[in-house]
Amino acid sequence: MTLSVTSDYFKDLVTMMPTVKDNGGDPRCPINGKLSGVFFGVTLWKGILPTISPYGDTRVQVPLEQVFDESARLYFADFYCMSGKRHNHYVTLVLTKAYSPADKFCQQHLIPLDERNNIFLRKEAPTVSMVNPQVASNNPTVPMVNPQVSIYKTLWLGKVWVEVFYTNEVSIQGLGLTTISVQYGCLICYL
Template structure:
């Protein structure tokens, strides 16, 4: 976990034991889609981007696929802090201030998934409005994270009154923000971006890489799948590591965090 010292000292925040950057400061989160997608929302949905049911992307047995609704945003940045120059998801990018999606006063943060698509490793962080039906579901099924102290996406409170928080993302993995509320288009600004591949999302989602020996521990059998009360992705990650129910989730998060330091050197 990120220590209190990291939170209080921006100069050391996001450094590993070798002094290398692990976290990057972000000023925008973004969502890329084809131009036609945005035009339809503008002309036929009164400019409101409505959440929709989570597809089958990622680990096939994670607890949000086909159950909760939301919208994917990314917090990915290059080492110099700039946004990516291309996207496989579309040629128009909506950029939203992170505070509009990640306000910890009104939202809860949950870990939902850890997987790869043969090259890039992803962590899915679900953002829920406190007290909503989705929040209640995630509270019972997922691992809730402290917004100020977690290995993936952190919100650092301002030191002075009336200042805004600062936001950091782990640069060792691709952090996906799954925001579970509707988003109006006026909340962001737009620019064009180069596309790679088909330039659009695959209907139904891409299956995870079942051969990766870093994130694909899924074939390990559960002791009793029907009685498993924790997020199945966590169960896979920490199976044979600890038999203590009370610390399963925290061990899994720490394990992913240690893996992310390796991914950054290989991707």
């Protein structure tokens, strides 16, 4: 899960605090002006992070399992087109903590998504991730399944960007920043 903005945004920032969702996207989106959160891009291109971003030139990568854990609920909020020469499309998902005020709002106004069975962002069952060193000393062919390691997959369709609006604060302390290329959606307004 990544956030891409200009590098000045991250100066002295330790915790990203939720802010009220603006009126961007479809004007009929139920979260506009009503729900607070932090936006993250989750689009993977062929399993890896894109080398470009429509959001800014600096990226912080937050491990998805830090926010998309067993206490999280996922909702569909919006699908919209950013008209312009490139015609990028955006899918907005909302990720909440179960039973929080934001979760109760989403239950009333958004479409719930099965975290393991949807096309936008899904968590797959843990896989064999490593060999347990204690077991390996006796039998190196015995793998250990780490239940904490899930695999996440996203929709990958060229000009469709999947973004998550996470409704809690996010610590970015100790996470590195990466410089990336910016892809502007419109050659007239550069948004």
